[in-house]
Amino acid sequence: xxxxxxxxxxxxxxxxxxxxxxxxxxxxxxxxxxxQLAGHLLEWVKRHGFDGKAGGKSTLPTLGHLxxxxxxxxxxxxxxxxxxxxxxGVAGRVARRHGARSVGLALGxxxxxxxxxxxxxxxxxxxxxxxxxxxxxxxxxxxxxxxAATPPIPSLVADVGxxxxxxxxxxxxxxxxxxxxxxxxxxxxxxxxxxxxxxxxEVWDLERCRAEECVGIEAVGRASDRPGCLIxxxxxxxxxxxxxxxxxxxxxxxxxxxxxxxxxSMQTMRCDMGGAATVMAAFAAAAELHLPIDIDCFVGAxxxxxxxxxxxxxxxxxxxxxxxxxxxxxxxxxxxxxxxCLIQASKVPGVTHIVDAATLTGACVVxxxxxxxxxxxESDDLATALVAAADAAGEGLWRMPLHAPYKKLLHAxxxxxxxxxxxxxxxxxxxxxxxHFVDGKEWAHLDIAGPAFVEKESRHYAPGATGEMVRTLxxxxxxxxxxxx
Numbered sequence: 415x416x417x418x419x420x421x422x423x424x425x426x427x428x429x430x431x432x433x434x435x436x437x438x439x440x441x442x443x444x445x446x447x448x449x450q451l452a453g454h455l456l457e458w459v460k461r462h463g464f465d466g467k468a469g470g471k472s473t474l475p476t477l478g479h480l481x482x483x484x485x486x487x488x489x490x491x492x493x494x495x496x497x498x499x500x501x502x503g504v505a506g507r508v509a510r511r512h513g514a515r516s517v518g519l520a521l522g523x524x525x526x527x528x529x530x531x532x533x534x535x536x537x538x539x540x541x542x543x544x545x546x547x548x549x550x551x552x553x554x555x556x557x558x559x560x561x562a563a564t565p566p567i568p569s570l571v572a573d574v575g576x577x578x579x580x581x582x583x584x585x586x587x588x589x590x591x592x593x594x595x596x597x598x599x600x601x602x603x604x605x606x607x608x609x610x611x612x613x614x615x616e617v618w619d620l621e622r623c624r625a626e627e628c629v630g631i632e633a634v635g636r637a638s639d640r641p642g643c644l645i646x647x648x649x650x651x652x653x654x655x656x657x658x659x660x661x662x663x664x665x666x667x668x669x670x671x672x673x674x675x676x677x678x679s680m681q682t683m684r685c686d687m688g689g690a691a692t693v694m695a696a697f698a699a700a701a702e703l704h705l706p707i708d709i710d711c712f713v714g715a716x717x718x719x720x721x722x723x724x725x726x727x728x729x730x731x732x733x734x735x736x737x738x739x740x741x742x743x744x745x746x747x748x749x750x751x752x753x754x755c756l757i758q759a760s761k762v763p764g765v766t767h768i769v770d771a772a773t774l775t776g777a778c779v780v781x782x783x784x785x786x787x788x789x790x791x792e793s794d795d796l797a798t799a800l801v802a803a804a805d806a807a808g809e810g811l812w813r814m815p816l817h818a819p820y821k822k823l824l825h826a827x828x829x830x831x832x833x834x835x836x837x838x839x840x841x842x843x844x845x846x847x848x849x850h851f852v853d854g855k856e857w858a859h860l861d862i863a864g865p866a867f868v869e870k871e872s873r874h875y876a877p878g879a880t881g882e883m884v885r886t887l888x889x890x891x892x893x894x895x896x897x898x899x
Contacts, residue, residue, distance in 0.1 A: 415537050416558040417574055419566045420518075425450045425480045427562055430514035432482035433505040435490045435498055435521045440466040444487065451479045459487055466490075468497045471504060473512070482518060495528060499808045502532040503874025506539025506556065510876075513553040520562040530570050530577075531808050533559050534885060537578040539874035541881075543589040576702050577888060581881035584688075584695035588867060588879035592667035592684045596640045597715035600664055600687065604645045604694060604713070610701040612651045618644040623754075627734040628714070630750030633741075635716035637671065637724035642716035644754065647694070649701045649709040655896045656766065657708040659759040659855075660697055660887065663748040663772035664690030664715035671718050671744030672726060685879060686748065688866035689772035690715065696887035703888070707895030710762050714751035718744070730829045733757065737850050738829035746834045748772050749847050756851040767796060767894065768852060771860040771883055777840030778814075778861040784872050786810035787865055787883055790845035791858035800858060803889035809882050810865065814841060821846050 420427050424434070424447060436443045441456055448455040459472040470489030476482055486508050488501040498521045509517045517536060524532060540556045587595060587603065595603075601617045608615045620641040623631045628644055635642030645664070665686040669675060675683070690713040697711040729741045731750065735757055739750065752770055759768050778788040787804075789811050791797050797813050804811035823835035823843050831850060835843030845859045865882040868875055 415533070415556060415575065415578055417533050417571045418558055418560040419564045420560050420562055421565060424520055424562055427518045427560060428481040429516040429518040429560060430482070431484050431486055431505070431509050431512060431516070432480065432518040433486045433488060433501070433520065435493065435501050436466050436487050437490055437493050438466040440464070440487070447485070451476065455485070464489065468500070471508070473508060484512060484514065493522065498522065498524070499531055499535055500874065502535035503539040506536035507874050507876070509536070509556045510540045510542055510553050515554055515556055516558045516560065517556050518560045518562055526567055526570060527806065529561055529564065529567060530574055531806070533570070533574045534577055535808055535874060538581065538881070541582055541585060542876045543585065543878050573703070576699055577885050580695040580699035580702070581884045583698065584691040584881040584884050585879040587691040588685050588688050590684070592717070595684065595687065596666045596717055597635070597643050597664070598640060600666055600690065600713070600715045601643050601645055604647060607647060607694070607698050610698060611704065612649055613701050614648045616646045618646070628754040629731045629733055630752070630754045631714050631716055633725040633729065633731055634665070634671070634718050634747040634750055637719040637721040638717035640717055642714070644758070645713040645715060646758070647697050647711040649697065651704060651706055651708070653706050654708040655706050656894050657764040658891060658894055659710040659712065659762060659765045659768045660693035661752060661755040661759050661768060661770035662690035662693035662711070662713045663687065663752050663774065664713040665748050665751065666715060666717055668718045668745070668747065669720055671720060671747060672724050673743045673745040674720060675745060682867060682869065685867035686773050687715070688862055688879065689770070691879070692771045692862065692866070692881070692883050692887070695881065695884045696891065699884065699888045700891045703892070705892055705895045707891060708764065709891065710759060710765060712755035712759050714755045716751055718747045733851065735851060735853065737831065740826040740829035740832045742832045743834045748774050749844055750833060752848055753851040756848060760851070760853040760855055765855055768855045768857045769800070769860065769887065769890070770848065771862055771887070773863045773866050774861045775841045775844045775863055777844070779864040781814070781841060782812055782864050784864045784868050786812045788841055788861040789813045789858060790816045790842070790861070792816055793856045793858065796856050796858050799893055800886065800890050803893065804886040806889050807885040809886045811886065816845055816849070817842055818846070
């Protein structure tokens with residue numbers, strides 16, 4: 415998406431859709447545009463119930479009175495940054511609905527970082543996964559955003575394009591059906607990232623996984639005809655100022671295994687590799703931005719299906735760090751795969767911080783809904799940095815308790831721990847399970863089960879994958895490396 419800037423008066427900005435933010439004093443704020451539209455603007459928005467409150471909007475044709483073809487007035491209430499940011503997301507969504515290829519934004523005075531986020535929000539709202547629709551039913555994506563009353567900000571352009579591209583990459587991966595994205599093809603997409611600067615890709619096939627004692631990948635993927643694998647991405651720039659690792663859950667389809675899900679719960683389970691898509695995209699964006707920090711990224715890719723060879727309730731998995739796990743539910747499979755990846759990430763010399771992302775628990779969705787990712791960590795510093803990165807990106811992240819006394823809920827009769835802790839505190843016990851496989855590093859777990867995939871239009875997102883936490887992780891990595899290269 416091209417980013418442009420204009421200091422022309424609003425009526426003279428050529429675009430398909432001009433978006434203007436207005437608050438409770440909208441009659442005064444829109445007076446000049448109303449005059450340009452022969453007094454029809456205020457009449458129109460009032461007739462359609464617009465009152466300037468946050469979330470309200472009204473679209474009308476300009477009939478040649480402005481250089482813009484259509485005008486969208488978005489209510490922003492008191493005009494706080496969060497509401498202005500959300501207005502940019504609404505602008506992207508409306509632009510796609512109307513097939514607007516160019517979008518003008520009049521959101522008032524913004525900082526450079528706020529301009530960047532606003533452009534990213536337009537792109538997030540504009541995204542639609544429609545490649546299986548008829549050509550006649552598709553609306554074109556916006557190709558450009560022009561900020562009104564803003565002199566050029568050259569550094570903004572490339573930065574936004576990279577972040578937007580990789581958020582869309584994550585969304586495309588998650589939205590693709592499971593007969594298109596499975597362990598082998600997810601690994602192929604990962605191999606394609608080796609064209610990025612200073613990036614190398616290694617894929618462990620099932621035999622190598624067995625040799626390296628990746629028992630979760632082997633067990634969970636056993637019932638599928640498509641063998642699981644472990645994907646390891648490395649980024650090694652010159653002059654690196656730190657070293658972090660990302661870990662992602664790559665369950666490309668989750669039937670629940672022998673603890674079979676009902677059909678309604680299985681319908682969207684292509685999204686269960688959302689964590690893998692998130693960390694792969696954040697890794698790729700960091701590499702393309704030339705961020706000065708070493709990064710390792712581990713993804714465990716499997717299908718959790720049913721066959722005579724499926725892993726079973728009561729099985730005991732023996733991890734190479736000495737932890738044994740008794741299986742009480744084969745639908746709690748993602749944590750078993752993440753355990754393999756966390757062990758490998760903990761082994762990498764020089765890594766100081768590990769962050770994993772996973773569509774891990776329905777309990778987190780119940781607790782936080784679709785607008786927030788759950789954050790679990792013992793490190794106050796890491797929590798503060800991640801929440802700050804999420805706030806800067808306009809993404810919801812909420813710290814949850816990593817409550818050590820709940821470890822008793824994972825007690826197993828035949829092993830060190832079991833793979834579920836019961837209904838109470840399910841997101842917390844899942845995080846506590848993962849903690850057993852992190853050795854000597856600051857670690858955070860992001861449970862993205864709520865925001866990663868929405869079945870109905872939500873905020874500025876079309877139904878399907880959102881790519882949330884990609885830009886948050888990029889911002890966090892940038893901060894860990896001391897800023898951009």
